[in-house]
Amino acid sequence: MNSASVEASNLSKAFGQKQVLQGMSFGVSPGDVIGVLGKNGAGKTTLLELMLGFTAPTAGAIRVFGHESHRLPGAIKARVGFVPQQDELLDQLTVADQLRVIASFYSHWDSALIERLCGEWGVNVNARIKSMSVGERQKLSILLAFGHKPELLILDEPVASLDPIARRQFLEQLLTISTDGQRAIVFSSHIVSDIERLANRIWILKDGKLDWQGDLDSLKESIVRLHIRGTGAELPQFRIPGVLNVRRDGAFATAVVRDWTSEAQAALEKDAAVQVEVEMLGLEEIFVELHK
Amino acid sequence: MKAIARLVFSYFTGTPVLRACTIGGLALMAIDFYFVATQPQSGEKLWIAILGLMFFFVGSSLMPVMFGRLARSHSVGVLPGGRVKLLLSAFVTILLVALPVGVLSPASLIATNSSLAEVMKDPRARDYVVGVAALTFSSAVLFAGWMYLAMWFLTSQRNMAGLFKGLLVVMLVMFAPAREIHEFTVSLSWNLLQIAIIWFVFGAGFLWWPRFKSARARHTGERFAGLAGVLTGRTAGREFDVMLGTANPWLLVAALALPLVLMTRFVHETPSVWVYFLTIFSAVTGAYSGQAVQRSRALWLRGDWSRTALFSLVERSVWRHNAHVLGALALVIVGVGLDAGFPATLLAASVPLLVLGTILSTYLGLMNTRGLGWLEIVVAVSVMLLLMVLAVLIARERLDIVGIVAMELGLAVLAIVLRIAAHRRWKQLDWMMCRPDRALTARGA
Numbered sequence: 001m002n003s004a005s006v007e008a009s010n011l012s013k014a015f016g017q018k019q020v021l022q023g024m025s026f027g028v029s030p031g032d033v034i035g036v037l038g039k040n041g042a043g044k045t046t047l048l049e050l051m052l053g054f055t056a057p058t059a060g061a062i063r064v065f066g067h068e069s070h071r072l073p074g075a076i077k078a079r080v081g082f083v084p085q086q087d088e089l090l091d092q093l094t095v096a097d098q099l100r101v102i103a104s105f106y107s108h109w110d111s112a113l114i115e116r117l118c119g120e121w122g123v124n125v126n127a128r129i130k131s132m133s134v135g136e137r138q139k140l141s142i143l144l145a146f147g148h149k150p151e152l153l154i155l156d157e158p159v160a161s162l163d164p165i166a167r168r169q170f171l172e173q174l175l176t177i178s179t180d181g182q183r184a185i186v187f188s189s190h191i192v193s194d195i196e197r198l199a200n201r202i203w204i205l206k207d208g209k210l211d212w213q214g215d216l217d218s219l220k221e222s223i224v225r226l227h228i229r230g231t232g233a234e235l236p237q238f239r240i241p242g243v244l245n246v247r248r249d250g251a252f253a254t255a256v257v258r259d260w261t262s263e264a265q266a267a268l269e270k271d272a273a274v275q276v277e278v279e280m281l282g283l284e285e286i287f288v289e290l291h292k
Numbered sequence: 293m294k295a296i297a298r299l300v301f302s303y304f305t306g307t308p309v310l311r312a313c314t315i316g317g318l319a320l321m322a323i324d325f326y327f328v329a330t331q332p333q334s335g336e337k338l339w340i341a342i343l344g345l346m347f348f349f350v351g352s353s354l355m356p357v358m359f360g361r362l363a364r365s366h367s368v369g370v371l372p373g374g375r376v377k378l379l380l381s382a383f384v385t386i387l388l389v390a391l392p393v394g395v396l397s398p399a400s401l402i403a404t405n406s407s408l409a410e411v412m413k414d415p416r417a418r419d420y421v422v423g424v425a426a427l428t429f430s431s432a433v434l435f436a437g438w439m440y441l442a443m444w445f446l447t448s449q450r451n452m453a454g455l456f457k458g459l460l461v462v463m464l465v466m467f468a469p470a471r472e473i474h475e476f477t478v479s480l481s482w483n484l485l486q487i488a489i490i491w492f493v494f495g496a497g498f499l500w501w502p503r504f505k506s507a508r509a510r511h512t513g514e515r516f517a518g519l520a521g522v523l524t525g526r527t528a529g530r531e532f533d534v535m536l537g538t539a540n541p542w543l544l545v546a547a548l549a550l551p552l553v554l555m556t557r558f559v560h561e562t563p564s565v566w567v568y569f570l571t572i573f574s575a576v577t578g579a580y581s582g583q584a585v586q587r588s589r590a591l592w593l594r595g596d597w598s599r600t601a602l603f604s605l606v607e608r609s610v611w612r613h614n615a616h617v618l619g620a621l622a623l624v625i626v627g628v629g630l631d632a633g634f635p636a637t638l639l640a641a642s643v644p645l646l647v648l649g650t651i652l653s654t655y656l657g658l659m660n661t662r663g664l665g666w667l668e669i670v671v672a673v674s675v676m677l678l679l680m681v682l683a684v685l686i687a688r689e690r691l692d693i694v695g696i697v698a699m700e701l702g703l704a705v706l707a708i709v710l711r712i713a714a715h716r717r718w719k720q721l722d723w724m725m726c727r728p729d730r731a732l733t734a735r736g737a
Contacts, residue, residue: 015724015725046724049723049724052592052593053592053593054589054592054722054723054724055722055723055724055725056720056722071598072593073596074595074596074597075596077592077593077594077595077596080593082593088587088589088590090534090535090537093534100531101531101534101535102594104531105531105594105595106594
């Protein structure tokens with residue numbers, strides 16, 4: 001019995017000549033709340049849609065609950081929820097009708113939950129969808145993905161069109177869902193603070209590759225800014241392992257490094273005869289530094 | 293002025309293909325004008341100008357698309373004079389497209405009958421030619437305006453309302469001017485009056501639309517929501533069909549009904565027109581399936597379907613929808629035919645043609661899983677041409693029934709081939725390759 005929600009090995013995807021993802025391997029387990037970060041065009045949507053089986057990998061494999069994502073059987077699909085970047089609502093319907101239509105595809109639709117969330121989120125079930133604002137449509141898209149209580153919830157920039165209050169409500173709901181440890185959530189977002197607040201694991205996509213995957217604390221411990229102070233007027237020449245960028249100014253230097261350890265710090269202090277202070281960075285700073 | 297010029301320039305040269313069409317069209321019209329101006333009795337070379345005009349018109353086809361996008365965008369509201377300039381750019385484009393017709397028609401009239409120098413000598417002949425030029429030009433302005441409007445409806449609103457509006461405009465353009473010309477009721481003053489009214493109404497509506505929209509939102513609120521719900525919503529039924537947009541075939545039947553009513557008003561006893569246009573309608577019915585690929589994405593995660601199984605379900609759902617419309621079209625041709633006394637052989641050949649039109653366009657729509665490429669465009673245009681040729685042949689007085697049956701059998705074989713192609717493509721369906729435009733722009737994230 002395979003307990004992983006998603007498993008990918010050596011996953012690659014190209015559109016014609018354009019290689020979007022290459023050689024990615026990862027796993028998603030119940031209880032994971034994974035925040036996917038990447039610049040525009042990094043391949044976040046492609047990665048999420050590969051998980052959902054919307055498209056087939058060019059190379060490698062991706063399995064959802066043990067099944068090849070491109071050929072998911074119905075029982076597995078019923079365990080997956082998805083909030084797309086662009087909503088796929090039916091403009092002609094009312095909210096209630098749209099909810100009824102989607103609910104009819106599932107045997108375990110939780111109407112009470114949806115009714116409660118509609119009330120809490122201020123979604124008018126009698127409103128016609130074409131008259132709703134972008135934010136209201138997004139709320140409805142999220143509700144449609146929640147109703148069958150999926151074990152794997154995939155969200156592609158779900159909060160981009162929500163106001164701060166709705167965003168907070170949505171994140172709280174997502175936290176509630178994730179606390180039972182039975183579900184896995186994978187979501188992409190440009191709002192780094194949301195990822196920082198919600199995710200227990202971070203994936204950073206860069207140039208079609210998974211540049212970092214791990215928990216947030218490890219990431220923060222691994223990528224740090226060093227403040228280096230020399231003893232003389234000028235800093236001696238030295239080499240910093242895993243340096244991302246460095247700026248020298250007389251007897252001082254600052255450097256951002258990855259995979260930093262206390263052993264590396266001790267070695268640098270001893271070899272170059274310098275004092276090193278380590279500054280922890282926020283997720284946003286880490287993201288920016290990784291992309292400099 | 294600069295903004296209007298830039299917009300107009302972009303309409304004609306926005307893409308390499310359109311640029312080539314515009315330049316080619318202008319070159320062909322210049323060549324024809326050279327013949328007309330320099331060679332007496334060269335009126336029969338008018339086909340060069342007509343070809344050039346068609347290229348020139350196609351060259352400007354970005355106008356309704358760009359106009360529609362800009363008109364709906366928020367940015368047009370913050371650009372200085374944005375809506376006015378946009379409106380004027382559309383009007384200037386229409387004038388430019390109509391201008392060659394206004395110049396070439398009287399020029400060819402002169403060339404066929406006399407020479408420019410002789411006409412200029414005679415004040416009565418000169419006035420007559422100027423009158424013809426003005427009349428032709430104003431008619432062309434009207435015609436081009438309507439055609440752009442139809443293109444805008446068909447390309448920007450990819451739904452039933454857009455289809456309905458586009459068909460309605462096409463029908464009006466096809467029959468109203470033809471009837472005026474046939475009955476000699478067309479006149480310059482009537483044309484100018486129509487242009488003035490149309491542009492006044494359209495311009496006022498376009499410029500005042502944002503204020504009207506906000507006022508309506510403030511005052512009417514939900515007042516008409518109930519009525520709109522009754523008119524637009526049949527939401528019960530098979531949920532699969534609702535998601536696919538095939539739940540209510542009667543909407544499409546209704547969209548076709550008004551043009552059909554107009555046809556009965558103008559061309560009740562002309563079999564060629566009936567067969568021709570009902571064949572177009574049958575193809576439109578099938579083409580409705582083109583949206584199935586994109587819409588099926590939302591269904592993939594909702595049921596126990598492989599891509600092959602999904603194709604079977606979609607195919608069934610599309611046919612449940614299209615069969616209703618096809619049935620209505622077949623009833624129309626038989627009903628009109630019996631009423632107007634069309635030959636039985638014509639009716640016997642027409643009904644299979646309508647069926648083939650729907651089948652072929654249905655599978656053309658379903659095989660469009662990777663966006664419109666050259667192959668899809670070539671096949672679609674070829675199929676439409678074959679259908680049109682067959683419609684014309686069927687409506688001829690001396691019907692070659694063996695030839696018609698052979699052609700229909702050929703089209704049936706083609707339908708089977710398209711079905712196989714659609715089925716194969718759905719087996720490999722990649723929803724990332726067949727997204728709507730707006731999603732494609734955001735794909736990168």
